[in-house]
Amino acid sequence: MKAYVIEQAGGPEVLQLRDIPSPEPTADEVQIRVCAFGLNRAEVYLRSGKMGAITAPRVPGIEAVGEVIHDPAGMFRTGQRVATAMGGMQFSRSGSYAEKVSVLRSNVIALDNIALSWEELAALPEAYLTAWGALEKGLAVEQGQTLLVRGGTSSVGLAAVTYAKALGLKVIATTRSPANVARLREMGADEALVDRGEIAGDIRRLAPGGVDAALEVVGAATLRDTIKALRPFGAVNVIGLLGGPPVLESFHLMQDLPAATRLSFFPSGLLGTPALSLQDSPLSWLARELAARLIPSIRTETFDFDDVRRAHSLMESDRALGKLVVKL
Structure with missing residues (x-):
């Protein structure tokens, strides 16, 4: 699969698009086909070395929306629309700047029957x-x-x-x-x-x-x-x-x-841990409120997957005034 990999700290230019093996899910994980993801300061801090030295290749990204590929436990069905955030992404596991991601099941939220585009959903988690x-x-x-x-x-x-x-x-x-x-x-x-x-x-x-x-x-x-x-x-x-x-x-x-x-x-x-279960979160309700135009969208711009470097430059400029998302 294609994914962005960081091998050394630096500016947006250190984000390298590579072919890497797909992350296979373990018993407590769900494999997701990433359709879009939001950008966050945490990824800038990782990339620039503010979160410590980069001693091995890292895939950044702490959130995503997409479709379930495989859930070994069968709790989520193949093709189901879901969102995920945190759960160790970009820290203890590969992040969401990729075509596929395997994440902890406790950090997956179903987004069934919500009439929103992937880019609008990606602005939420x-x-x-x-x-x-x-x-x-x-x-x-x-x-x-x-x-x-x-x-x-x-x-x-x-x-x-x-x-x-x-x-x-x-x-x-x-x-x-x-x-x-x-x-x-x-x-x-x-x-x-x-x-x-x-x-x-x-x-x-x-x-x-x-x-x-x-x-x-x-x-x-x-x-x-x-x-x-x-x-x-x-x-x-x-x-x-x-x-x-x-x-x-x-x-x-x-x-x-x-x-x-x-x-x-x-x-x-804390999101998705025993202290703060995501099953109690209002994310699906918020998505429905957004679809019904009862709350405004915080998304300001959508980038293609091959344009992540430019998205990082905009995020660092402090001119975005809202959420930047990437659509695959």
Whole structure:
């Protein structure tokens, strides 16, 4: 089969399209014919060496949608439309930048009877499953609450905005560029703010008592300021590292963490584990909502399989303003 292989760290040019053996499924895996996949920062970090030295050829990619080729346990039928995310892809097993992938059965979700194209489906798994885990499991948000999404124009930020609105929350989202405010409003944000590094004061003018919950996509660089926007007993969940390394220098629990607020981190590596079963996820419901045009699409551009290098260049430019996908 054809797959992209990384043999050394570097720019998009190190993504090499090669013929490699197909990954055969073991007893606890499902083999899938990849029809499309979304692009993620995790693949850029792997490719550029930010996730450690590349000591052996690696196939990147942490999500995909496609058709089942073979399930040794018979739980998924041949030809069934499915989605998959995480489960060790690109880390402990080959990733989804390939014509075929074998993944853990616990990380496969059926997408039966959903009238969406492969490219639209490919925009959903990683972004929306992360938003689901952070919002519902990490923050335990409730209808009617106010949510701050710091870093709203990233793919996971847009997924969080649209998903939170579908759950009945009021959403305040941020962007670093005034040109992107309209994009956030199009995606459903009730308020869209330009982020110049400190926004807690602006948030307090919109929500004098503070927001109920915050989703931090930028990361450590803005976390202290985000926390200041919370109400007492409010919570912030960190899901992104767009602003740099995940390190807080000299974090003072009494001065930097307001009274009775909670700070947590949601790693998407939990998806499909016993701690977070994907059988409880809303992915198929979200796909139906998208097909019915009840939520907007976060997909911004689709690339051909032989154009992955250009897709990586666009992703690194921070000009995508949504999800990039590749169709095979």
